Amino acid sequence: MFGRFHPRARFRALLAATCTAALGFTLLAGAGSASAGENTAPVAAKAPAGSKVATGSKVVGYFADWDVYQRNYQVKNIQTSGSADKLTHINYAFGNVTGGKCAIGDAYADYQKTYDASSSVDGTADTWDQPVAGNFNQLRELKKLHPNLKIIWSFGGWTWSGGFAQAAQDPAGFAQSCYNLVKDSRWADVFDGIDIDWEYPNACGLTCDTSGAAAFKNVMAALRAKFGSSSLVTAAITADASDGGKMDAADYAGAAQYVDWYNPMTYDYFGAWDAQGPTAPHSPLTSYTGIPKEGFNTDATITKLKGLGVPADKLLLGIGFYGRGWTGVTQDAPGGTATGPAPGTYEQGIEDYKVLKNTCPATSTVAGTAYARCGSNWWSYDTPATIAGKMAYKNQQGLGGTFLWELSGDTSNGELIHAIS
Secondary structure, eight states: OOOOOSSHHHHHHHHHHHHHHHHSOOOOTTTTSSOOOOOOSOGGGSOOGGGOOOTTOEEEEEEEGGGGSTTOOOHHHHHHTSHHHHOSEEEEEEEEEETTEEEOSOHIIIIIOOOOGGGSTTSOOOOTTOSOOHHHHHHHHHHHHOTTOEEEEEEEHHHHGGGHHHHTTSHHHHHHHHHHHHTOTTTTTTOOEEEEEOSOTTSBSSSBOOSOTTHHHHHHHHHHHHHOTTSEEEEEEOOOOSTTSGGGSSOHHHHGGGOSEEEEOOSOSSOTTSTTOOOOOSSOSSOOTTOSSTTOSHHHHHHHHHHTTOOGGGBEEEEESEEEEEESOOOSSTTOOOSEEOOOSSBTTEEEHHHHHHHSOOOEEETTEEEEEETTEEEEEOOHHHHHHHHHHHHHTTOOEEEEEOGGGSOTTOHHHHHHO
């Protein structure tokens, strides 16, 4: 998130054989190219005309507002890396949720930071008195270069999901506040809809929510009613498919009628928050012998959501553009003990793909993703080769497309996003 061979037919044949042998599924001819069937949801839940992208081909990339600081990843980099040519949608993360309302997350990064000509998407310097600068204006410039690109404002995330509890007490009021903010005349032309990243309704994330099983459905219904059919309404949701886990705590099936699609977060299944291990790939495609917890893999997530009645074409496959790792590891294979999180550039236990590909190149794969031990550090992450296998799975399952967290983790020439596309 290698193996791009020509001609394309030869690559598909090779990929099909590889997936059948290694991952236990068959790549169907033409999979992902046809509609998954007529949407039987109420009229208000139908996808807006602006979201018409062939089934299976959505590529949704998260851009985080904090990327413009220490990471020095700007909206312009989406263009120069070639990623903008591959994306169908960008999720801008994150707006805050506080006081039962949608709110600005970082005013400076969002619409105040000015860019000189060299760092601006269109090569024109911002002026001190322009009404909107920052990422919003840069995204506006990016859309002018890519008229079919859609931008969705994502609210919540791990840190700000605690605000959804109050929002759930008055879904209509919450939806109105979000509509007023997203459709603010200063940047209404930038955004094509709203994404909700509630971690997690009626379950525990950074804090524990007790809003009730119906809260998520009620919030999504209110958002759809307010935004109507002309705007996109999407949600990032749990990937916990274990018995009695987070997916069982809220009515994701009932809420599906109100969304254009879900982004099940099929990564971060395992990590160095379990400081002593066992080491395990953070984004396994399938189960494997010795996996630390059943129901914690992509196939289990997708299978459970489809079993609940969520249409396949409303499910996107999640890819992490980063790895998770442990230190104090002596065993190459997964399942080893550890002493804590491996050192990372910005945070312990996590590192961008663009760094890991050079500092700890993948040496093997398990369950459709890659890993390596470098000295006493053990890392797992997706590579272009493992992404190819996941794209085959996405097509075989008839999923609506792919989403990725997040764009700054890729190489400067968009190695992983090119593998997705």
